[in-house]
Amino acid sequence: MSRAFNFSAGPAGLPEAVLQQAQEELLEWQGERASVMEISHRGKAFIACAEQAEHDLRKLLDVPPDYAVLFLQGGATQHFAQIPMNLAAPGQAADYLLTGSWSLKALSEAGPYVDAQSIASSEGDGFVDIPDAQAWSVRADAAYLHYTPNETIHGVAYDYVPEAGAVPLVADYSSSILSAPLDVRRFGLIYAGAQKNIGPSGLLLMIIRRDLLERTGQARARIFQYAAHAKEGSMLNTPPTFAWYLAGLVFKWLKQQGxxxxxxxxxxxxxxxxxxxxxxxxxxxxxxxxxxxxxxxxxxxxxxxxxxxxxxxxxxxxxxxxxxxxxxxxxxxxxxxxxxxxxxxxxxxxxxxxxxxxxxx
Known part of the structure; x- marks a missing residue:
């Protein structure tokens, strides 16, 4: 075998033990006489697989019961727009902290739906630092405060979790989720594209406080409603089953690492x-x-x-x-x-x- 050390920013390398297990199970999985990607997502076998993945993730991150865990399609970029659609009324204030290209894109994609404003930015310094926590304040009427804990392109990371008071804190954890312990209770919503620390691209992990699912948000199709996905156990439509399965293997691997x-x-x-x-x-x-x-x-x-x-x-x-x-x-x-x-x-x-x-x- 000629596998090399892969330093890609994403899609990134997966643990070799996970890839080897997936290889062994590729043709016949769990006695189903078919691949995991070939069986019904509504069958008992895959539902058990999905439930185990959620269980392991909750254990790893100590996710409280009053938070829903969603396994959704699309990457973080899609949810730059979908988050304001779900959490904010049309034109409502939404505050953003800017530390690099991804937080800039999040702000831009939210623009059509909310009064999205940057309340602190390190752009003037070339995105080589994070805003001073004392230099900004959240608008009292903001639907949420959004930030990017780790900027993949600029290599900038927060050394603190921003305080948002009564305003829900929303975080794009795509490039640092599961890399260290995290106090989920400090957040209203955490989301992460899978292709760095979770699994293959095409899957998005979301952890959302259940009371936020009750927000009316904006007019949108049911497929874009987080509450609908939560009600159906992330199976409102056919989910990316193979990516979900691989994510579950990664969660087990993380537990095995300690x-x-x-x-x-x-x-x-x-x-x-x-x-x-x-x-x-x-x-x-x-x-x-x-x-x-x-x-x-x-x-x-x-x-x-x-x-x-x-x-x-x-x-x-x-x-x-x-x-x-x-x-x-x-x-x-x-x-x-x-x-x-x-x-x-x-x-x-x-x-x-x-x-x-x-x-x-």
């Missing part, structure tokens, strides 16, 4: 090793993000001479280190260190970086 506290320690060790390599490179590599706001999941960095970028990417790929090219908005390189990336992969990357700097410094 849960989120254990995975958080590994993630911190991986990030510390990579940032130390960058910081101690005597300027050969550089990460622009303020140290307090550095992401554990996504680490962008540039080389001191952009002319070396092509060689770095070609040689790193040959060394079995994949998908290190940075996003076009930022340039340079980016290493994503999601849960499935083993410490051995980060060690291989930092050893390559050190040797590359020695040869080209």
């Amino acid at each position: 849960g989120l506290s254990a995975i958080a320690r590994i993630n911190a060790e991986k990030a510390e090793l990579l940032y130390r390599t960058i910081d101690e490179s005597a300027g050969f590599y550089r990460n622009p993000v303020a140290k307090r706001a550095r992401s554990v999941m996504n680490v962008p960095f540039t080389l001191h001479d952009p002319e070396l970028d092509v060689a770095f990417l070609e040689q790193s790929k040959a060394a079995g280190l994949l998908a290190l090219k940075g996003h076009k908005l930022v340039g340079g390189m980016r290493a994503s260190l999601y849960n499935a990336m083993p410490l051995a992969g980060v060690k291989a990357l930092t050893e390559f970086m050190t040797e590359f700097a020695r040869r080209h410094g």
Whole structure:
């Protein structure tokens, strides 16, 4: 087998143990004499699979009973618009904190439905830090406060959970969900595209306080109503069954690793090793993000001479280190260190970086 270390920002790598189990079960699953993706989502076998996945997720995140867990179609971008449709009356205020490209997109997509305003932004500084918690306040009539705890492109992460008072806090956790323990009770709604720390693309995980499902929201088809999906157990329509099944395997894998506290320690060790390599490179590599706001999941960095970028990417790929090219908005390189990336992969990357700097410094 010639699998390499995959540093892609998403769709990202999955744990090898999960892929191996899926491979073993692909043709015949759980005695059904068919693949899990070929059986009815309304049959007893898949319903049991779905219920187990939700049970394991609730255990991992300690999700209280007064929160619904939804497994929905689409990615976070679709729900940038769908969230205001469900949580706000037409034209109602909705506040946003801006720290990068994804929070900017969330604000933009909400515009047609609510009075969406940025109440704090780090755009003026190039999205290399997070807003000071004392520098903004939530409008009292806001339907919700939205923020992005981890910006995948810019490699910026909050080191605190914003206080929203009585206003529900909404968070796009797409690139950091399940990477560390999380107090769900501080949020009104958490949503996350699956393709980074949960499973394959096409699935969106949502954790929503049940009282928010009772909001009238705006005129919309039933398929766009979160309350309708919750009432039907995320089976209002045919769900992405294979992605749901794989997510369930990932949840079990996380439990086998010791849960989120254990995975958080590994993630911190991986990030510390990579940032130390960058910081101690005597300027050969550089990460622009303020140290307090550095992401554990996504680490962008540039080389001191952009002319070396092509060689770095070609040689790193040959060394079995994949998908290190940075996003076009930022340039340079980016290493994503999601849960499935083993410490051995980060060690291989930092050893390559050190040797590359020695040869080209």
